Amino acid sequence: MAGKAILYSYWRSSCSWRVRIAMNLKEISYDIVPVSILKGKDEQHSDEYRKINPMKQVPSLAIDGNILIESLSILEYLEETRPKIPLLPSDFGARAKVREICAIIASGIQPLQNLKVLNYVGKEKQQEWAQHWINEGFRAVEKILSTTAGEYCIGNDVTLADCFLIPQVYNARRFQVNLELFPNILKIDTRLKNHPAFREADPEHQPDCPNK
Amino acid sequence: MAGKAILYSYWRSSCSWRVRIAMNLKEISYDIVPVSILKGKDEQHSDEYRKINPMKQVPSLAIDGNILIESLSILEYLEETRPKIPLLPSDFGARAKVREICAIIASGIQPLQNLKVLNYVGKEKQQEWAQHWINEGFRAVEKILSTTAGEYCIGNDVTLADCFLIPQVYNARRFQVNLELFPNILKIDTRLKNHPAFREADPEHQPDCPNK
Known part of the structure; x- marks a missing residue:
């Protein structure tokens, strides 16, 4: 169930981008599954994707057997589970x-x-x-x-x-x-x-x- | 500089309310300084209050010699500095x-x-x-x-x-x-x-x- 992390991401989504930066900084390898949120495409509304992310948004991150949503929550999770390269100060x-x-x-x-x-x-x-x-x-x-x-x-x-x-x-x-x-x-x-x-x-x- | 915590709060603000609940749950004593964000009152726009909170919002929390803003950040701070009554699970x-x-x-x-x-x-x-x-x-x-x-x-x-x-x-x-x-x-x-x-x-x- 673990394996390589999968990031559901849209190239121009700033919330996806936050997670991409943190994953890179922390040297966590991941595959990207693009989800087009462009008006007319609306892939975030598909039945399949709504099961992954009930907010119908990017990003979502499949990691460690969990499916995580909401960028700030994802980054706190990465910080707690991968503290070796910290992105929060100690004070x-x-x-x-x-x-x-x-x-x-x-x-x-x-x-x-x-x-x-x-x-x-x-x-x-x-x-x-x-x-x-x-x-x-x-x-x-x-x-x-x-x-x-x-x-x-x-x-x-x-x-x-x-x-x-x-x-x-x-x-x-x-x-x-x-x-x-x-x-x-x-x-x-x-x-x-x-x-x-x-x-x-x-x-x-x-x-x-x-x-x- | 430390002393009793001061919460800048508006009675109906849901963001102030989140912090009030957490302070009560964690049994942290505090005084409330009301800031009326009602249209026409707009006390959050005063020069004095903007120095406390540059987002011109409630809540703000003066605690441990720090002035903290943004409810989610405040709650994470309380959780880290007062872990005795935890509001996050361990998993x-x-x-x-x-x-x-x-x-x-x-x-x-x-x-x-x-x-x-x-x-x-x-x-x-x-x-x-x-x-x-x-x-x-x-x-x-x-x-x-x-x-x-x-x-x-x-x-x-x-x-x-x-x-x-x-x-x-x-x-x-x-x-x-x-x-x-x-x-x-x-x-x-x-x-x-x-x-x-x-x-x-x-x-x-x-x-x-x-x-x-």
Whole structure:
């Protein structure tokens, strides 16, 4: 039942991307099963996939005989079961700061600008809507980073916060958010662009990327 | 610097409520500082409060010399620093199921039906909008509970998942969601209604509840 991990993923899904980064950083080998969430394809709604993920979302991760959903929960599981390359600092207060950044992105930004919500908001209001929530959240993240950042979000080691931040910066660019307002975020994004674990996880390097 | 913990809370905020339940369960004493997020009051936007919480939200928790924000991050911190009364099971797979339910509510439901998003959606569409996302999320939670629930969400011990579920059920009732569709959720809600830690944390028992 164990075997190689399987990640159900969509190339452009920022939640899938978070997990891809963490899997790469922790050197866990996995196969990707692409699930197209594109309007019209909607593979996440198939009977078969709903049995895997009742939220009808990517990612899902089959690992150690478990099927796991929800990126933050998946990353906590990987951290607990594969602690050798840690993505949380040891200090309790610093761990809380990592998780705050993850939570701001996972609850305060991404849910409000993901594809299924944008479909509901309607085409003409999508860009303004997405920009509003990304700006709100990034202002808070930038404020936290002003006291916590070193080379990366929290000090000088890559953490779960970086796994969440980089995909969200990509989304911010898609919605033409003015990133010059967020110098700490931009600095970390630039620094991680060429990190192998991040580069291999990015949308353009995925098997289901259409221009690959 | 340490002293008694201070919880910045709003009586009807489900995110504040999650933390109140966990603090009560873990028998951590705290004082409440009410922050009114009601439209027109908007105390969360004050310069003073923004220094505490750059997301301009409740809850925030001052504890152990730290100021913590984001309910899920706060609960993980309490679990790590106060493990004596645990709110996560010991098994890794079961912990992941707890966190999945927390994440579905924290990312898939609550952000889409909280006050600041409803203000943005506009009065005439609020109820339909909120019902849509609560039903989507509760269908997934109900599916998970069908395999994990005992007396409570995960087995027979109260966990973080219950701290997240009960306030969300209250919100579902406010938006007139048909809870008969979710028998496992209803059963757990009924069972926890009279649990002292939950009862003392509920909106009606808060110092800033207007009808108190």
